[in-house]
Amino acid sequence: MDRGMSVSLWCEEVEDDQSQDQDQDQDRGHIRGPSQLRAAWDPTVSGHRVIQRLLHVEERYMPSMLYVTLIQRDPERREELAKWALEVCCECGCDEAVFPLSVSLMDRFLSASLSLPVSPYCLAAGCILIASKLTECDNVTADTLCAAAEYSFQPSTLREMERVILATLRWDTAAVTPQDFLPHFLASVEPQRGDGGGGESEEELLSTLRRHSDTLAAMCVCDSRFLGAPPSLVAAASLNCALRGLGSRGPSQLALMSEALAELCQTDLAVLQCYSEMIEHGLRQRLRSGLQQGPSEKDEEVENERAGTPTDMREIDF
Numbered sequence: 001m002d003r004g005m006s007v008s009l010w011c012e013e014v015e016d017d018q019s020q021d022q023d024q025d026q027d028r029g030h031i032r033g034p035s036q037l038r039a040a041w042d043p044t045v046s047g048h049r050v051i052q053r054l055l056h057v058e059e060r061y062m063p064s065m066l067y068v069t070l071i072q073r074d075p076e077r078r079e080e081l082a083k084w085a086l087e088v089c090c091e092c093g094c095d096e097a098v099f100p101l102s103v104s105l106m107d108r109f110l111s112a113s114l115s116l117p118v119s120p121y122c123l124a125a126g127c128i129l130i131a132s133k134l135t136e137c138d139n140v141t142a143d144t145l146c147a148a149a150e151y152s153f154q155p156s157t158l159r160e161m162e163r164v165i166l167a168t169l170r171w172d173t174a175a176v177t178p179q180d181f182l183p184h185f186l187a188s189v190e191p192q193r194g195d196g197g198g199g200e201s202e203e204e205l206l207s208t209l210r211r212h213s214d215t216l217a218a219m220c221v222c223d224s225r226f227l228g229a230p231p232s233l234v235a236a237a238s239l240n241c242a243l244r245g246l247g248s249r250g251p252s253q254l255a256l257m258s259e260a261l262a263e264l265c266q267t268d269l270a271v272l273q274c275y276s277e278m279i280e281h282g283l284r285q286r287l288r289s290g291l292q293q294g295p296s297e298k299d300e301e302v303e304n305e306r307a308g309t310p311t312d313m314r315e316i317d318f
Contacts, residue, residue, distance in 0.1 A: 075224035181235035
């Protein structure tokens with residue numbers, strides 16, 4: 001190597017005013033800021049080859065059928081832990097990939113042990129801690145997770161639980177989740193959208209579509225009925241429901257996109273439609289439950305309400 005050559009690995013990212021807002025939020029008691037510097041989407045790392053690789057790898061991270069059967073018989077405790085993990089991830093401002101990965105780690109741990117530890121919330125917090133370390137530069141701290149659990153366990157206990165989880169999973173923690181498929185599925189069906197607006201409005205529509213798909217996929221992670229479904233099928237069904245909910249395309253275009261999604265995740269179109277209807281049914285139940293807990297509404301408006309996709313996970317009563 002030429003000694004006279006100047007090599008610099010210094011990251012010269014320019015911080016904007018959002019960094020100051022983040023510091024102010026931390027001073028007010030908020031745990032983390034809402035925005036982070038992220039690399040732009042690279043279309044060269046997408047396509048059928050990447051999807052095929054994800055489809056091949058996802059089978060390694062599926063929980064056992066015995067565990068799925070036991071959970072579906074009595075799903076309340078598992079869904080309670082998943083909802084708590086979702087609340088913690090939202091309060092900490094975690095990346096959207098942290099929550100599904102943490103629940104995947106929890107399911108795989110319970111699938112291997114078939115028993116809950118003494119502190120189930122410590123297990124969920126340990127999975128969040130590992131998932132945050134894998135997917136984020138500024139990971140959630142052990143003290144923050146202990147505070148979220150109202151100090152029902154200490155940081156030393158949480159770190160010990162982290163070691164137990166890693167040992168049980170043999171450090172194979174980079175599981176495939178529905179969020180891993182969503183950007184690739186969206187990029188694959190995007191050329192089939194046809195003409196419909198352009199420039200900035202089209203980009204905003206795609207951003208909204210991705211956000212809605214993430215919301216529906218997170219709902220499926222909380223729902224034990226989707227526990228045995230492959231992540232690719234959950235991602236395809238979530239994107240299919242988001243396309244329907246936006247109502248920006250006609251029935252013929254939606255049918256073509258559904259066929260494309262079924263082909264991408266290598267499943268039958270009827271199976272994809274079945275899971276899409278399950279997601280819409282679950283969404284209607286949660287929206288109806290939220291209306292009943294909030295201000296009183298007319299029964300006619302509840303019955304005539306069409307399944308939509310909220311723009312934020314916190315708008316759904318999980």
